[in-house]
Amino acid sequence: MTVLATQSLTKTYGGRVTALADLTVAVEPGIVGLVGANGAGKSTFIKIMLGLLPPTSGSARVLGIDPVTDPAAVRTRVGYMPEHDCLPPDLSAAEFVTHMGRIGGLPKTAARERASEALRHVGLYEERYRQIGGYSTGMKQRVKLAQALVHDPDLLLLDEPTNGLDPAGREAMLTLIHRIGTEFGISVVVCSHLLGEVERICDALVAIEGGRLLRSANMATMTSATDVLSIEVSEGTEELAARLTELRLRVSREGRLLLVPLEAEQTYDLILTAVADLDLPLHRLDQRRHRVAELFASKEAASVNG
């Protein structure tokens, strides 16, 4: 079952700004990064999925449910962490998260218990009776995450969860999201404008640009081996490059590395023999792997590798 699916989803604001254009995508269960520059359409996508905004045309399904006709059913199954601060400063985290549990349909006692549990999961159990107004940015982000978890959803939609955090705070938040996704078996969609940040915790990535799908693929496919060999010698790089060129291999330089296309079975052996003949200290010889950032760099890269 797909977690999120859209068919030719289009959203225009006021008939002028196109935030999403003919977007067709299917997201499988797991931790999925929805990446794109600011203004790419990520927040619009999430709001349509939650049934908060109607699409201009096309359709969407969340866990098989149509958010246009049944937004209440979507919200009982989905937890949402908004991008911007939306917390009441004069309530404690326990009060606020309990309140959100009540809104999510939980009875009073269950809401209180679930709130404590959610706050424990995000590492705020000890501090849960303090007023939110006195919390650090990192703690506030955790409260937002706890309120998204309180009604035990099957899917979390997190809009820029590392916003405003320092590097250590970002790291901690990503680790927490990864733990929630893997230990609780909840699917998580993490929106971010920073590909490098989310890629390490995701099973799959969906990239959008100008409201259009740039690429959607799982990480294993994206980081699969290329047919380029990467060679690093501790010294004699120039010498080796010259020798490999003599052997009619197509050599290119990338910093300390020499790159050679793996065009024939004997390419490996030719390189090893050349290194041995020149008596160079071989540091590394391996098949290069795709780098996710390269694949997301542009439409051209996506189509070449796609």
Ligand SMILES: Nc1ncnc2c1ncn2[C@@H]1O[C@H](COP(=O)(O)OP(=O)(O)OP(=O)(O)O)[C@@H](O)[C@H]1O
């Ligand atoms: N209510 C609105 N009215 C008019 N234009 C809007 C509205 N909301 C968003 N837009 C525009 O739609 C486009 C997509 O915005 P959206 O907020 O979905 O992108 P985003 O990828 O989430 O970016 P950010 O991370 O900056 O929020 C942008 O050009 C934005 O200016």
